[in-house]
Amino acid sequence: MVVDSTPLRARRLSKSIAAPAGRIDILRSIDFELAPGEAVAILGASGSGKSTLLGLLAGLDDASDGEIELFGRELGRMDEDSRSLLRAGRVGFVFQSFQLLPGMTALENVMLPLELAGTAAPRRRAEEALEQVELARRIHHYPSQLSGGEQQRVAIARAFATRPELLFADEPTGSLDQATGGRISELMFRLRREIGAALLLVTHDAHLAQRCDRRLLLQGGVLEAA
Amino acid sequence: MTALRFALRLFRRDWRNGELRLLALALVLAVTAVSAVGFFTDRVGQAMELQAGEALAADLVLSSHNPLDPRYQRKAAELSLESAQTLAFPSAVLHDDRTRLVMVKAVSDNYPLRGELRTRDAPGAQERRATQAPTSGELWADARLFADLAVAVGDSLDLGEQRFRLAAVVSRDSGEASNMFRLGPSVLMNLADIPATGLVTPASRVHHRLLIAGAPGQVQAYRQWAEKNLDVGVKLNHLSNARPALRNALERGGRFLGLSALVAVLIASAAVALSSRRFVERQADASAILRCLGATRPLLVQVLLIRLLLLLLCASSIGLLLGHMGQLVLTEMVARWFTTELPPPGLYPLAIGVGTGLVTLLGFTLPPVLRLGSVPPLRVLRRDLEVAPVASWILALFAFAAMALLMLWQAGEAKLALLVMTGALASTALLLLTARLMVALLTPLRHHSNAIWRYGLAGLARNPALTSLQMAGFGLGILALLLLTLVRTDLLAAWERTIPDDAPNQFLINIQPQQVEPLHNFLQQKNAGQNAIYPMLRARLTQINSGAVSPQTYDDPDAQRLVAREFNLSYAKRMQSDNRILQGHWWSPAELDQALFSVEQSLARRLRIELGDRLVFDLAGTPIEGRVSSIRSVQWDSFQPNFFVIGTPGLLEKLPTSYITSFYLQPGRERLLSQLVQQFPSVTTIDVAALLQQVREIMARGAIAVEYVFLFTLFAGVLVLYAGIQASREHRRQESAILRTLGLKRRQLLFATMIEFLLLGVLAGALASACASLTGWAISDQLFALEYRFNPLLWLAGTLGGGIGIAVAGVAATWPLVIHPPLQTLRGG
Structure with a gap:
């Protein structure tokens, strides 16, 4: 028996929304595949539908048409809870606006996915992850007590703490200045290499996209090689 | 386990961050109000149960205002039951020139058959058990008489035509325990001395009792016989039917206080509803992140429910503690009406307190909280994705069910619960509708005002439903304040106006036909009018x-x-x-x-x-x-x-x-009463001035007790006010950041905010003043048939006070948002 190890695959993926002026097609029949350990960047102008595509591929939203397979399981046939369970521990996220829980410390934020995935010794693993992003001294700080770069490093620690097989990153340096953004992308790619995770990066930053194995351009709802 | 661990951690954070502070405060208030009344009524109820056994001083008591037929005593003897007799009537005792209205109880030698008599040699001296009833020529009195007449054991007292020696202080009389509420000191004497006093004649108002005690089987047999053979006007009392009127009065009083407390709970529920709305809004992001990270919907809902239950646990514990302290104040207010110390409260009020908290919490927060489970995880990418709002009818159904359950529980009967429920629903609907109408009427004004005023007015129209809810909440708070201060004073004044200054304050009863003329002459001579x-x-x-x-x-x-x-x-x-x-x-x-x-x-x-x-x-x-x-x-x-x-x-x-x-006995002419008692010893004087004073005192204390419970309503009103301001805080934060970025000065922004809250306060105050006037009129005219005068101060205080108070509170609450750097807000900091 051949085991399909492709972490992410999409076929004829479409997304439309109803608007007062009529139907708007955001994504049109997209085919896409991500190999294990591969890093793919999706580029596109603002409003081109990059984040929508990322949301669909991560199982955060429902497609209008087409199929998505995440770790060999078709998302369209799963309810939201099953998708959540599928993501737990195997998928990591890094967002432009960090998405840390403001009421929790850096350590608690990183512990969250570990506990949800039922990982043993979540505290120790979270401390290690924070150490890797050089925030060992700030583990008890709240997001509001951290700079933007530090918050993103916590988000990266949270994304990598479970040693995911697949990482989704949505404009990870979009909220940061160039120097901090450079350090953050360096950190993200280094950690990805260490654990061998596949990466789907959505960005409009061509320099960041250059670090990926493959670059695709989303334009007019269609995905093509950049 | 994961859910519990998460919930505990998140709850700890919620608590530290003050995320649940408002919700907790509203719950604490609800539990405190209900449990304070619960503890109090439980103690009074227990006191009654405990005393029931001793209250009769016997196993069975036959009582009548006429002498009891000797066959009752003969039947007791036939069944080998012991019997004793008592006579009770009001009269006055005289010492030197001082008189005091007392309750006289004349008892046979073998009194009491059950329970005990305890006496002291002087007030405050060592208590001891009396081995027999007072002997002939002796009077035993309770400590109050010693204080009132400044007498000591060994002194002489005149009662009717006979002089007695004051022989002991009664510290405990089992048969007297049934008189939990007393209006005067009691004196105990031997039944054999009654004829010599000349106080009891065939037309006298005297309470005759025959006490019976013995083996249970014989007592039961006697009871069965007596129930079939009772003469008209003769009552048979046994342990289970002792003092039904008092029992009913206390139950009704307890229920009334309970319903008063429930008003506080209902207003606090509005604060719960408002603060849970904010809680849900603020939890939406966290829930989306958790879902994104792999939390399932059931896990999310479990975590939220556990957090709410933890909140309930903490709020209930604090509420019960405060409720216990609160009941001490209530108990202190009524303690002197009881002959014995009230026993400590039982566990039932704890259940009432926690139950009320649970019903309030679930009834007003469950639907929106359950909705949080279905927050779209895509919200982590698109913040504009809101949690789907709960249909209004579901919210209303839950709130209605919770209110109905609480009402039924407190009122104890469906009819009363329905009545209060209808009143509460009608008032709320009226407040909300009027508030909505006022908001709609203000909208056209925006077209004729400058930017600052326009922004202030737009604030009211920003979310008409929320503004109406805020206005209704503020209105309820101001209404509670007005009722507790101005309306109450107006009502008391209206009541006092009905009693003329020279209203009779002395009643003379038991006047015999031959005494009519001499008494008339006596009062004429003394110019007693x-x-x-x-x-x-x-x-x-x-x-x-x-x-x-x-x-x-x-x-x-x-x-x-x-x-x-x-x-x-x-x-x-x-x-x-x-x-x-x-x-x-x-x-x-x-x-x-x-x-x-x-x-x-x-x-x-x-x-x-x-x-x-x-x-x-x-x-x-x-x-x-x-x-x-x-x-x-x-x-x-x-x-x-x-x-x-x-x-x-x-x-x-x-x-x-x-x-x-x-x-009417003018103050300072009390000597006239002594002369009257000396000249007409069989005439009973009733000092209505003292009674009236006591009735006034009871009413005043009752009013204070109700006011005290209504204070919780006031606190609840303030909480609703605060919750109302907090409910729009997030929108305000964003708006003020945008406006400041666009160039609006802080001062202008604060002025616009002040306009918004001032208008809100004035409108809420006008609504509350109208409701308070209407309530005052309804209570005085419909309930007490008193003439009610509309008080213009009520409207002035309501509208002006409401406007200024809420404007100040609103500006103070908005101040931190206005001084917050706008860039930080716009960046999501």
Whole structure:
């Protein structure tokens, strides 16, 4: 028996929304595949539908048409809870606006996915992850007590703490200045290499996209090689 | 386990961050209000249960206002049961020139049959068990008399025509325990001394009791025999039916306080609803992140529910503690009305407190919290994705179910619960509708104002539903404040206006026919300005037309009580000036010898007596028959002697009778009473001034108790106000950041905010003033039949106070948002 190890695959993926002026097609029949350990960047102008595509591929939203397979399981046939369970521990996220829980410390934020995935010794693993992003001294700080770069490093620690097989990153340096953004992308790619995770990066930053194995351009709802 | 661990951690964070502070405060308030009343009523209830066993000083007690037939005592002897007798009546004791109204209890040598008598040699001295009842020539009195008359053991006291030696201080009298509420000190004497006092005559108002005790089987046999053979007017008391009136009064009082507390709970529920709305808004992001990271919907809902239950646990614990402290204040207010110390409260109030908290929390937060489970995880990418709002009818259904459950629980009966529920729903609907209307009416003003005012007015129209809710909440808070201050003062003033300054304050009863003239002369000589002396007969209604009358004839408990007892009749040629004929006519001189009755309207209504009916009364075995020729109204609060039934002189004047009169005793002329008691020892004086004072005190304390409970309502109103301001905080934060970025100065922004809250406060204050005026009118006119004067100050205080108060509170709450750097807000910091 051949085991399909492709972490992410999409076929004829479409997304439309109803608007007062009529139907708007955001994504049109997209085919896409991500190999294990591969890093793919999706580029596109603002409003081109990059984040929508990322949301669909991560199982955060429902497609209008087409199929998505995440770790060999078709998302369209799963309810939201099953998708959540599928993501737990195997998928990591890094967002432009960090998405840390403001009421929790850096350590608690990183512990969250570990506990949800039922990982043993979540505290120790979270401390290690924070150490890797050089925030060992700030583990008890709240997001509001951290700079933007530090918050993103916590988000990266949270994304990598479970040693995911697949990482989704949505404009990870979009909220940061160039120097901090450079350090953050360096950190993200280094950690990805260490654990061998596949990466789907959505960005409009061509320099960041250059670090990926493959670059695709989303334009007019269609995905093509950049 | 994961859910619990998460919930604990998140709850700890919520608590530290103050995320749940408002919700917790509202719950604490609800639990405190209900449990304070719960603890209090439980203690009073327990005191009654504990004392029931000793209250009778026997196993069975037969009581009547007439001497008891000797066959009752013979039957007890036949069944080898022990029996004792007591007589009780009000009278006055005299020491030097000082008099004091007392309750006299004359007892046979073997009293009490159950329980015990305990005495002291002096107030505060060592207590000891009395081995026998007072011997002849002795008076034992409770400590209050020693204090009131400044007497000591060994002093002499005059009671009627006899002088007694004050021999002991009574510290415990089992038979007296049933009199939990007392209006005067009691004295105990030997039954054998009664004839020498001359105080008891056939027409005297005396309570006769026969106490019976013995083996349970024999007691049961006696009870069965007595229930079949009781004479009319004789009551059989046993442990389970002791003091039903007091029991009912306390239960009703407890229920009233409970419902008052529930008003606080309902207003606090509005704060719960408002703060849970904010909680849900703020939790939406966290829930989306958790879902994105792999949390399932059931896990999310479990975590949220556990957090709410943890909140309930903490809030209930604090609320119960505060409630326990709060009941101490309530207990202190009524402690002196009880002869014994109240026992500590049981566990039931704890259940009531926690139950109320649970129902309030779930009823007002469950639907939006459950919705959080379905927050779209895509929200982590698109913050504009909101949690789907809960349908209004689901929210209303949950809130209604919670309110109905709480009402039914507190009121104890469906009818009362329905009544209060309807009132609460109607008021809320009216407040919300009026608030909505006011918001709609203000909107056109925006087109005729400058930018600052326009922004202020736009603030009101930003979310009409929330503004209406805020206005209703503010209105409720201001209403509670107005009712507690101005309306209450107006009502008390209206009540006091009904009692003239020279209203009679002394009543004289048990006046014998031969004493009428000398007493009249005595009062004339002393210039005591007395009223007419009225004849008074005690009789029981036995028949209306051809139908026999018994308590079973009526469903109304008050009617049953009226029929079961004897009541006071009188006869007169002319009608008293404070009476008014409603139907029929007062008898003409030609009708004075006919058999006619005039009946007071409330008695006629309760007993279904109509004009022209034939009534038969039984007066000590003599039937008296007459026709109802008029129905009268009586001004009972005039403090003049008045009667339910008055007959023609021809019908009643030949029957044995005593007389009653009243007069106004000016302050400083108390010596007159001593002279009166010395000259007419068998006449009983009742100092109504003291009674009135005590009634006033009881009313005042009762009012304070209700006010005290309503204070929780006030706190709840303030909480709603705060929750209302907090509810729009997030929107305000964003808006103020944008406006400041666009160039609006802080001062201008604060001014616009002040306009918004000022308008909100003025409108809410006007609404509250209207409701308070209406409530004041309804209470005084409909409930107490008092003339209510509209108080313009109420409107001034309501609108101006409301406007300024809420504007200041609103600006103070918005201040941190205005000074917050706008860039930080816009960047999501």
